[in-house]
Amino acid sequence: MFKITILYGAIREGRLSIRAARALERALKDSGKAEVTFIDIKDYNLPVMEKRLKFMDDPPENLLTISKALDMADGIVFVTPEYNNSYSGALKNTIDYFTKEWAKKPIGIACGSNGRQGGINASNLLQLLVLALGAFPMPYKLLVPELDKSLSEDGTPQNEIMEKNLNRFVNEYLWFVEAISTQSKKS
Numbered sequence: 445m446f447k448i449t450i451l452y453g454a455i456r457e458g459r460l461s462i463r464a465a466r467a468l469e470r471a472l473k474d475s476g477k478a479e480v481t482f483i484d485i486k487d488y489n490l491p492v493m494e495k496r497l498k499f500m501d502d503p504p505e506n507l508l509t510i511s512k513a514l515d516m517a518d519g520i521v522f523v524t525p526e527y528n529n530s531y532s533g534a535l536k537n538t539i540d541y542f543t544k545e546w547a548k549k550p551i552g553i554a555c556g557s558n559g560r561q562g563g564i565n566a567s568n569l570l571q572l573l574v575l576a577l578g579a580f581p582m583p584y585k586l587l588v589p590e591l592d593k594s595l596s597e598d599g600t601p602q603n604e605i606m607e608k609n610l611n612r613f614v615n616e617y618l619w620f621v622e623a624i625s626t627q628s629k630k631s
């Protein structure tokens with residue numbers, strides 16, 4: 445079993461992209477190969493980052509909880525809506541708190557929008573961000589267009605293409621996590 449942490453980064457009231465995060469959580473669990481920890485940034489109320497966790501003398505419990513969930517993970521998935529051609533500020537703010545937690549981690553990227561393009565711009569920028577973390581971005585990404593039509597509230601795919609893309613992402617991701625996490629543990 446691989447330990448997978450989903451970091452979901454939208455805190456907007458009425459957010460639709462939580463559907464993509466829930467869809468992935470379920471598909472990963474259904475694979476029978478993953479134990480999933482779901483971090484919903486909205487639950488953590490993180491202020492705008494003024495100091496990284498590693499420089500804090502007395503870090504708050506909520507940051508330590510996220511740090512542990514990232515640290516122990518064999519693989520991480522970032523899930524974000526596309527805002528202004530990029531990923532959400534809330535996700536970026538959370539990412540900036542952490543450093544060593546990312547080292548050599550295989551990171552999957554899932555983006556969604558309520559338009560036709562499914563967060564393609566956010567996903568491209570997020571792949572670049574992952575490189576800056578010293579982690580590995582998976583080449584294949586999950587893009588969810590028309591979030592309100594593609595997935596139900598609990599994340600069930602509403603059409604064949606969505607279902608196919610979700611399954612392909614999960615299969616590719618589990619391969620990617622196995623390939624990288626077994627190597628990382630040797631070093």
Ligand SMILES: Cc1cc2nc3c(=O)[nH]c(=O)nc-3n(C[C@H](O)[C@H](O)[C@H](O)COP(=O)(O)O)c2cc1C
Pocket residue numbers: 454456458459460461462525526527528529530556557558559560561562563591
């Ligand atoms: C501040 C803001 C900026 C947005 N910018 C874009 C964008 O650049 N491209 C796009 O396809 N959708 C954009 N949207 C629409 C989102 O795709 C839409 O809100 C979708 O439901 C995903 O975001 P949510 O999880 O907050 O609901 C934007 C929404 C907000 C709130």
